[in-house]
Amino acid sequence: MHITRRKFLHYSAMVTSSLAVTGIPIYAFADKGGDTGRDEFRRSYCGLCHSRCGTLLHMRDGKVFEISGDPDHPVTRGMICERGLLMPEHIHHPGRMNYPLKRMGARGEGKWQRISWEQALNEVAERLDRLREDHGPETLAFTHGTSRTHHWDCRRFYNLFGSPNVCGVNNVCMCPSYATEYATYGGMARGNPRRAECVVIWGRAAGNSSPVQGWPALVQAKKAGAKIIVVDPRRIDEVDMADMWLQIRPGTDLALLLGWIRLVINEELYDKEFVDKWTVGFAPLRDAVQEYTPERVSEITWLPVEQIVDAARLYATSRPAQIPYGYGLDKQGVNATQCARARAILRAITGNLEVDGGETFGRSPEVAKVRGEFDLVASEAIGPEQRAKQLGIQTYPFFGFPGWERNVANNRKLPRGYVSPPSMYRTCIAHARDVFQAAITGKPYPVKAMFSVASNPMLSFPDPQMVMQALMALDLYVVMEYYMTPSAALADYVFPSATTVEQPDLWATGSFCVACPPGLDPMFERRDTYQFYRGLGLRLGQEQHWPWENLERVCDYRLEPLGMTFQKLADGNGFFGKPVYGRYKENGFGTPSGKVELHSSIFEELGADPLPAYKEPIWTPAGDAGLTDQYPLVLITGSRFMPMYHSEHRQLESAREAVPDPLVTLHPQTARELELENGQWVSVVSPKGRVRMRLNISKIVHPRMADVQHGWWFPERSGTLPDLFGVFESNANMLCPMEPEFCSPEIGSWAHTALLCRIEKA
Numbered sequence: 001m002h003i004t005r006r007k008f009l010h011y012s013a014m015v016t017s018s019l020a021v022t023g024i025p026i027y028a029f030a031d032k033g034g035d036t037g038r039d040e041f042r043r044s045y046c047g048l049c050h051s052r053c054g055t056l057l058h059m060r061d062g063k064v065f066e067i068s069g070d071p072d073h074p075v076t077r078g079m080i081c082e083r084g085l086l087m088p089e090h091i092h093h094p095g096r097m098n099y100p101l102k103r104m105g106a107r108g109e110g111k112w113q114r115i116s117w118e119q120a121l122n123e124v125a126e127r128l129d130r131l132r133e134d135h136g137p138e139t140l141a142f143t144h145g146t147s148r149t150h151h152w153d154c155r156r157f158y159n160l161f162g163s164p165n166v167c168g169v170n171n172v173c174m175c176p177s178y179a180t181e182y183a184t185y186g187g188m189a190r191g192n193p194r195r196a197e198c199v200v201i202w203g204r205a206a207g208n209s210s211p212v213q214g215w216p217a218l219v220q221a222k223k224a225g226a227k228i229i230v231v232d233p234r235r236i237d238e239v240d241m242a243d244m245w246l247q248i249r250p251g252t253d254l255a256l257l258l259g260w261i262r263l264v265i266n267e268e269l270y271d272k273e274f275v276d277k278w279t280v281g282f283a284p285l286r287d288a289v290q291e292y293t294p295e296r297v298s299e300i301t302w303l304p305v306e307q308i309v310d311a312a313r314l315y316a317t318s319r320p321a322q323i324p325y326g327y328g329l330d331k332q333g334v335n336a337t338q339c340a341r342a343r344a345i346l347r348a349i350t351g352n353l354e355v356d357g358g359e360t361f362g363r364s365p366e367v368a369k370v371r372g373e374f375d376l377v378a379s380e381a382i383g384p385e386q387r388a389k390q391l392g393i394q395t396y397p398f399f400g401f402p403g404w405e406r407n408v409a410n411n412r413k414l415p416r417g418y419v420s421p422p423s424m425y426r427t428c429i430a431h432a433r434d435v436f437q438a439a440i441t442g443k444p445y446p447v448k449a450m451f452s453v454a455s456n457p458m459l460s461f462p463d464p465q466m467v468m469q470a471l472m473a474l475d476l477y478v479v480m481e482y483y484m485t486p487s488a489a490l491a492d493y494v495f496p497s498a499t500t501v502e503q504p505d506l507w508a509t510g511s512f513c514v515a516c517p518p519g520l521d522p523m524f525e526r527r528d529t530y531q532f533y534r535g536l537g538l539r540l541g542q543e544q545h546w547p548w549e550n551l552e553r554v555c556d557y558r559l560e561p562l563g564m565t566f567q568k569l570a571d572g573n574g575f576f577g578k579p580v581y582g583r584y585k586e587n588g589f590g591t592p593s594g595k596v597e598l599h600s601s602i603f604e605e606l607g608a609d610p611l612p613a614y615k616e617p618i619w620t621p622a623g624d625a626g627l628t629d630q631y632p633l634v635l636i637t638g639s640r641f642m643p644m645y646h647s648e649h650r651q652l653e654s655a656r657e658a659v660p661d662p663l664v665t666l667h668p669q670t671a672r673e674l675e676l677e678n679g680q681w682v683s684v685v686s687p688k689g690r691v692r693m694r695l696n697i698s699k700i701v702h703p704r705m706a707d708v709q710h711g712w713w714f715p716e717r718s719g720t721l722p723d724l725f726g727v728f729e730s731n732a733n734m735l736c737p738m739e740p741e742f743c744s745p746e747i748g749s750w751a752h753t754a755l756l757c758r759i760e761k762a
Contacts, residue, residue, distance in 0.1 A: 038060075039058065039059065039060050040059045041056045041057065041058060041059070042056070042057040042059055042519040042520070043055075043056060043057075043070060043517055043519065044056070044057050044501045044516070044517055044518060044519030044520075045500065045501065045505070045507070045516040045517070046067075046080065046083075046084040046087060046500065046501075047148055047499075047500025047501070047505070047516070048083050048084060048086065048087065048090065048148070048500070048645060048648075048649075049083060049146075049147075049148075049645050050146065050147045051076075051210070051212060051213060051507075052500075052505060052507040052514070052516045053069065053073070053075075053076040053079070053080055053081075053084060053212050054069065054070035054072075054073025054074075054075065054076045054077075054078075054514075055067050055068065055069060055070055055080060055084065055087070055501075055519075056068050056069070056070050057087075057501065057519040057520070063088075063092060064087065064088040064091050064092065064501075064519070064520070065088060066088060067080070067084060067085060067087045067088055068080060069084075072573065073514075073573075074512070074514060074573050074574055074576070075213075075507070075512065075514060075574075076212050076213070079212045079216065080212065081211040081212050081642065081643075082211075082642050082643045082658070083642055083643040083644075083645060083649070084212075085643070085654070086643060086649060086652050086654055086655055087499075087501065089652045089653065089654055090482070090499060090649075090652060091499050091501065091502075091520070091523070093483075093651065093652065095483050095484070095651050095715065096482060096483060096496070096524075096526075097481055097482060097483060097484065097488075097494060097495075097496035097497065097526075098496050098523070098524035098525060098526060099114045099115075099496060099524060099525045100114070100115050100116065100117055100119075100120040100493065100494065100495050100496065100525065101113065101114060101115070101493065101494045102114075102115050102119075102120065102123070102492070102493055103491065103492045103493070107472055107477075107490055107492075108472070108489060108490050108720060108721035108724065109720055109721070110489065110718075110719055110720035112494075117495075117525060117527065117535070120493050120495065121532075121535045121536060121539060122539065123493070124476070124478055124493055124536065125536050125539035125540050127449075127475075127476050128140065128161075128449060128476065128536070128540065129540060131448050131449050131475060131476065132161070132162075134448075135445065135446055135448055136162075136389075136445070137161050137162030137163045137386065138162070138163050138164060138165060138386060138389045138445060138447075139163075139445070139446060139447055139448045139449055140158070140161060140163045140165065140447075140448075140449045140450070140451070141163070141165040141166070141167065141391075141430065141435045141438075141439070141447045141449070141450045141451075142154060142158060142163075142165065142166045142167065142450065142451045142452070142453075143167055143168055143432070143435075143450065143451075143452045143455045143457045143460070144166065144167075144168040144425070144452075144453055144454070144455050145168070145453065145454035145455040145456075145460075145646075146168075146169070146173065146454075146645075146646060148454050148500060149453055149454045149497070149528075149529045150505075150528070150529055150530055150551070151373070151425040152373045152376040152377050152425065153376075153529055153530045153533045153534070154166065154425070154451075154453060154529065154533060155373075155377040155378075155379075155424050155425050156376060156377050156378045156533065156545070157533040157536065157537055157542075158382075159377060159378045159379055159381040159382040160378055160381045160382075160537060160542045160545055161540065161542075162381075162382060162386050163382075163386070164382060164386055164387055164389055164390035164391075164400075164401065164430060165390065165391050165430040165435055165447065166425065166428075166429055166430060167391075167429050167430045167431065167432040167435050168429065168432070168455065168460075169432075169460050169461065170399075170425075170426060170427070170429050171330075171336075171399065171429075171431070171432070171743075171744075171747055171748050171749045171750060172327075172330050172331045172336070172638075172749050172750060172752060173327065173330060174325065174327065174330065174426070175330075175399075175426045175427055175429075176330045176336050176337050176340050176399075176744070176747055176749055177325055177329070177330060177340040177343070178422075178423065178426050178427055179398065179399060179403060179404075179407065179422070179426070179427035179747065180337055180340040180341050180344065180746075181340065181344050181361070182407040182410075182411070182422045182427070182590070183398070183403070183406075183407060183591070183597070183600055183602040183603060184341060184344040184345070184348075184591070184596060184597055184598075184600060185344065185348060185353065185361070185589045185590075185591060185596040185597070186361070186410060186411065186414065186419055186589045186590025186591050187361025187362070187419040187420070187590065188325075188361055189344070189347060189353060189354075189359035189360060189361045190324075190325070190359060190360065190361070190510070191322040191324065191357070191358055191359035191360065192217065192357070193217045193218050193220075193221040193226065193322060193324065194217055194220050194221050194224065195320070195356060195357035196221060196226050196320055196321055196322045196357045196358070197225075197226055197227065197318040197319060197320055197321060197357065198226060198227040198228075198229065198314060198315055198318030198319075198321035198322070199218065199221055199226055199227075199228055199229070199321070199322050199323075199324065200229045200230075200231065200315055200321070200322065200323040200324075201218070201228065201229065201230045201231070201232070201236075201238045201242070201324070201326070202230075202231040202232075202253070202323055202324075202326050202328070202329065202343070203231065203232060203253065203326035203327065203328020203329045204232075204324055204325065204326025204327065204328060205232070205234075205236040205237070205238065205326075205639070205640060206218055206238065207236065207237040207238065208236075208237075208639075208640040208641055208642050209327065209640045211642070214324070215237075218238065218241070219241070222241045227243045227314055227318055228241055228242040228243050228244075229242060229243065229244045229245075229246070229311050229314060229315060230242040230244070230245045230246065231246045231248055231253065231256065231311075232245075232246075232247070232248070232328065233247055233248055233249065233250045233634075233636065233701070233702060233705060234636075234639065234700050234701055234707060235247070235699065235700040235701075236700070243314070244307065244310065244311050244314065246301075246303055246307055246308075246311055247302075247303070247702060248301050248302065248303060249300070249301050249302040249303075249621075249634065249702075250332075250634050250635075250636045250705070250753045250754045251332050251333070251335065251617045251620060251634075251751075251753060251754020252300050252301040252302075252614075252754075253328075253329055253332065253335070253339055254332075254335040254338055254339045254342055254612060254614045254615075255292060255296075255297050255300040255301055255614040256297055256301050256303070256308065257339065257342035257343060257346060257612075258289050258292040258297075258342055258612060258613075258614060259289075259292040259293070259294060259296075259297035259308055259312070260308075260311075260312040260315070260316075260346060261285070261289050261292075261342065261345060261346055261349070262289040262290060262292045262293070263294070263309060263312040263313070263316070264312065264316045264346070264349060264350060265285075265286050265289065265349070267313070267316075269313070269316035269317060269350070270316075270349040270350060270351075271349065271350060271351030274348070274349075274351050274353075275348075275349055278348075278584065278589070278595050278596055279348060279349070279595055279596045279597075279598050280593045280595050280596070280597055280598065280599060281597060281598035281599025281600075281610070281611070282349075282598055284598075284599045284610075284611060285345065285598045285599060285611060288611045288612075288613065292614070294308050294309050300614070300616075300622075302702075315346075315350070316350050319350070319351060319352065319357075319358075320352055320355050320356065320357030320358040321350065321352050321357075321358065322352065322357075322358060322359055323343055323346065323347060323359075324359075327638070327640075328753070329343070330749060331638050331749070331751065331752040331753045332617070332744075332749070332751065332753055332754055333617055333742050333743060333744060333749060333750060333751030333753075333754060334615045334617055334618075334742065334743065334744055334745070334751070335614060335615055335617070335744065336744045336747075336749035337608075337744040337745075337746035337747050337749060338609065338612035338613065338614075338744070338746070339612075341600065341603075341612045342612045345598050345612070347359055348596045348598070349598070353596070354581055354582055354583070354584055355581055355582065356579070356581050360510075360579065360581060361419055361510070362418055362419055362510065362579075362580065362581075362583055363417060363418065363419065363420060363510040363511075363577070364510065364511050364576075364577025364578055364579060364580065365417070365577060365580070366562075366575065366576075366577035366578075367508060367509070367510060367511060367512065367513055367575075367577045368416075368417030368418065368577075369417065369561040369562050370506070370508050370513050370558055370559060370561070370562065371557065371558040371559075371560070371561065372420055372421075372508065372558070373420075373423055373424065373425065374420070374421040374423075374424070375558070376554070376558075377424050377425070378545060379424055381545075387401040388401075389445070390430050391430040391431060391434035391435050391438055391444075391447075392430050392431025392433070392434040392435075392748065393430075395431065395434075395740070395748065396431055396746065396747050396748040397606045397607070398602070398603065398606045398608055398746050398747055399427060399428075399429060399431070399746070399747035399748065400428060400429065400430070400431075401428055402606055403427070403428075403602065403606060404422060404424065404427050404428035406592075406602050406605075406606075407422040407427070407590075407602070408421055408422055410590045410591050410592060411590045413588070413590060413594070414587050414588070414590050415587055418583060418587060419590055420510070431748045432457075432461055432738075433738050433740075433743075433748070433750075435447055435450075435470075436461075436466055436467055436469075436470035437470075439470035439471075439473050439474055440466070440469055440470050440473050447470075447474070448474060448475040448476065449474060449475060449476040449477070449478075450471070450474055450476075450477050450478070451478045451479070451480070452477075452478075452479045452480075452481075452487055452488075452491075453479070453480040453481075453497070453529055453532070454480065454481065454482070454497060454529075455487070456481075456485045456486065456487045456488075456646075456647045457471070457487050458471070458485075458486045458487045458724075458727050458731075459485075459486065459487070459646070459647035459710075459711055459712075459713060459727070459731060459733065460646070460647070460733075461733060461738065461750075462688075462733045462736035462737060462738035462750050462751075462752075463688075463733070463734075463736070463737070463738045464727060464728060464731055464733050464734060465728070465734075466738070468490070468724075468727075471487065471490045472490065476492055477490060477491045477492050478491060478492065478493045478494075478495070479491040479493070479494045479495070480494070480495040480496075480497050480529060480532055481494060481495075481496075481497055482496075482497050482499070482648075483651055483715065484715075484719055485647070485713070485725070486713055486719075486724045486725045486727035489719045489720070489724055489725065490724075495527070495532055496524065496525055496526045496527070497526060497527070497528070497529065498522045498526040498527055498528045499520070499523075499526070500516075501518060501519045501520055502518055502519075502520050502521065502522040502523065502526060502528070503518050503522070503528040503551055504516060504517060504518050504551050504552050504555055504566060505551075505555075506555050506558060506559075506566070506569075507574075510577075511576060511577050511579060512574060512575065512576045512577065513559075513569070513574055513575055514569075514573070514574030515555070515566055515567075515569040515570035515573075515574060517570045528551055530550070530551050530554065531550070533546075534546040552566050552567075555569075598611075599611055603746065608745065608746040609745075609746075617742075617751065617754045617755075618741060618742060619631070619686075619687060619737075619742075619751075619754070619755050619756040620634070620754060620756065621634065621704070621756075627687065627756065628756065630687075630758065631685070631686060631687060631756035631757050631758050632704070632756075632758060633666075633670070633704060633705060633706045633756065633757050633758060633759065634702075634704055634705045634706070634754070634755070634756065635684075635686060635705075635706050635708065635735065635753070635754075635755040635756055635757040636705065636706070636707050636708070636752075636753040636754070636755075637707075637708045637709075637710045637732040637733075637735065637736065637752045637753065637755075638710045638732070638752040638753065639707055639709070639710075641659060641709060642658070643655050643658055643659075644659060644711060646710070646711045647710075647711035647712070647713060648711075650711075650712070650713060650714065650715050651715035651716075659709075661693075661694040662691075662692075662693045662694065662708075662709050662712035662730040663693060663694055663695075663696040663708075663709050664682065664684050664693035664694070664695060664696065664706055664707065664708045664709070664759065665696045665697075665698050665700065665701050665706070665707040666695065666696075666697055666698075666701065666705075666706055666759065667697075667698070667699060667701050667702060667703040667705070668697050668698075668699060669703045670703050670704075670706075670759075671695065671697045674759055676695055676697075676759065676761065677695070678695060678696065678697040679694060679695060679696075680694070680695050680761070680762075681693070681694055681695070681762040682694075682695050682759050682760060682761060682762050683759070683760045683761070683762050684706065684708055684735065684757050684758075684759060685735075685757060685758050685759075685760060686735040686736075686755055686756060686757045687737075687756065688734065688735055688736060688737050688755075689734035689735055690734065690735075691708070691729065691730050691731060691732060691734050691735060692729050692730050692762055693708060693709070693730060695759075706757055706759060708732045708735065708757075709732065710732040710733070710752070711732070712730040712731060712732070713725045713726055713727050713730075713731065714726040714729070714730075732752075733752075735755065735757060736750065736751060736752055736755065737750070737751065737755075738750045
């Protein structure tokens, strides 16, 4: 039986609470080693998405047969989502990668030989060393996944090796907002909705993207009396509790943000004292937004004038208020970066930055002592000559070393630890399009080797056929994964990755630090990514730079300034710091001016627009009339849906029972006009490509829209070429362009939404 999100969260909490009530000693766990022959409970964590929710592993005969939320976890308090329920299947799935494999036949032929870790590491290191001698260290590139592994160990290895070419889907996944907010006011702002008077859910569906933390916080905020505004083209679950729902045309969010800024300024709803004392560029901003009248914004966005005005006033007059970060704005191509700028500006001028109930980026003094990514990546190891070779840096300098270095320099003006230094793995990256093209063409220099760790690039990036061409052209392709994926099927070596519950981790934010204990020793020959990179580093002359034997020792190093060890932190169930607001009054902001830069000097210096301005995307109803005739529907992809996580979990039986097939959602009116029936297979066609989907008819989308699920492939199919697990058949990225004219000019965000398509009978 499929349990809905609300019921499931309640159900999990009830089950785990009952364990404590019945007197089961939650923390009296057996050793991870032996088989006790009886049921036991082991404290651990999930990690099947970004969060590290506390869990209890229910063990029998040495295996995890069930999982539940840990009622004593200080953050998640017994709640677990339906994705977390998949963990036992994930741990013990027969399709897991358990041993290193070496390709024996042609690439994509599916012929593998099982080898030892020692042989695999030796051979990879030897081949890397030769390629470095022939082409320089920049010949090695990397694609990374989304927080199921330890990104800092990758960056440490690459910096020590000398390659600047680490890339991922950063350009469309939180990182545009992260880097932009650092340039605007020196950090990425977050807030606690429970303490807000108004919460604007903008391009964020916490019910599917953050069901354990974001959704409950929003429910509690509503119960406490907060006003809720939802800006989303779909009728997401949050609309049911909203005071206002703005069903915006996809890709036009920047126009609405600028319209709100204009109204706030013109009606003098801004915080005059804060703007006068703590911002620069107000006058140029005021002049730049005057063209975004409610009438013009209405024409662009499909929203009624009255709704635009009323929503802006409600947000501006409800203090404190929040606009929590949402992935929806980062996927809008040409406008993605400036959406992040406009949202940051709106927070600042309304007085909702660094206040209780608003959004803040400072760390509590206690948590600031924990060593973080910046202390681990060895950024000083890669010098100016190699930094200058970063692919894509000429086109998108802000998202490479030039932008990152400026954000770091401004962060160093602040007291140490007050705000985390800007993350290297998030905002200092090569552009993926340039990396793949360098592999294919050898220009501006050849990329001959690539690693992909917990990353499936053929499902992650637009134009999967170009991505495959790049992977096929490599001299050395190494993958570390949980399962054989379409991308891994093209590798020379595949290393087995440990499950999150088979390795320790620290969950550290600006306000707390919690130990995430492993519930199991690594099974078979699975290892964590630290062992992979350390093993290669020791073979490539980096011995002195990998002093920690394992991840627990790394965690001890991170906690050393507090006089604490990982085990001590786990025994104490973590610690929490007290938030401190308004510290900018003493320290200023981490920007060149020391103030919030409404007119960004960093953007201007690097050749980007210092003030946000709306650009109509290329493929839209407002564009070429002939194109719109052929492709009449506005296309969005990338909407989150449980229990899948991007391209993961397709091989898990429980996940496929919940969502057996890839879906495209149409409004009933649209389906009737096209003479389509619910559940039938259809083709979704864009100017870029075509995919096959099962039709889902629902009123959650606008009649002029189509919502296509992302990340689909078929592990049950053949993993050899040409089928390659059906990677091209229902892959939404086949519909998405990656050419420069479709990408944001500041950082190269490609478009997964605000596109065009038509629906045909398959």
